[in-house]
């Protein structure tokens with residue numbers, strides 16, 4: 001089967017598992033569960049190379065932090081900065097840092113959220129914080145970024161499933177990222193030759209993709 005179609009089906013399945021999981025929890029348990037998911041996803045992508053997966057985590061993280069902030073869960077918001085030290089250690093001949101010993105400074109927001117019996121602390125690059133924030137201190141502090149070794153992964157599902165738990169939760173609040181319709185995926189993956197054999201394909205889809213695919217999706221296929 002086509003990779004793109006397979007990916008779509010896997011994502012569809014994960015979103016349906018995520019929805020079942022979230023619906024099995026009450027409102028408060030659900031928020032706690034999603035915070036745990038966010039915490040572990042964030043730790044998982046820290047210090048990893050950029051990839052579509054890390055990009056998705058960071059995009060959803062920004063939405064989730066805004067959601068918590070607007071929901072009134074924030075108990076501390078501060079400005080932090082992080083200085084990336086140059087390997088030269090401050091040599092006046094260094095071109096990378098002009099001898100300052102610091103080649104980049106990042107400005108961040110620090111947020112602390114009180115979710116029932118747990119506190120969660122997350123940082124966001126200042127340029128991503130596009131909503132109004134009331135700071136709880138005027139002091140701008142240097143980021144204290146000491147985090148112990150990698151955590152275990154205590155969640156009852158893998159990272160891809162976890163990402164969809166976060167995504168489906170956000171979708172319920174009008175954020176997140178929805179899957180494209182099956183029709184539009186098929187439009188992309190199926191060439192003219194297959195389109196001519198559309199009846200056979202429709203029958204094949206109906207037989208093989210059920211129950212991942214809803215009947216309405218099959219009807220939607222534009223040929």
Ligand SMILES: [Zn+2]
Nearest residue numbers: 086088094097
């Ligand atoms: Zn330098």
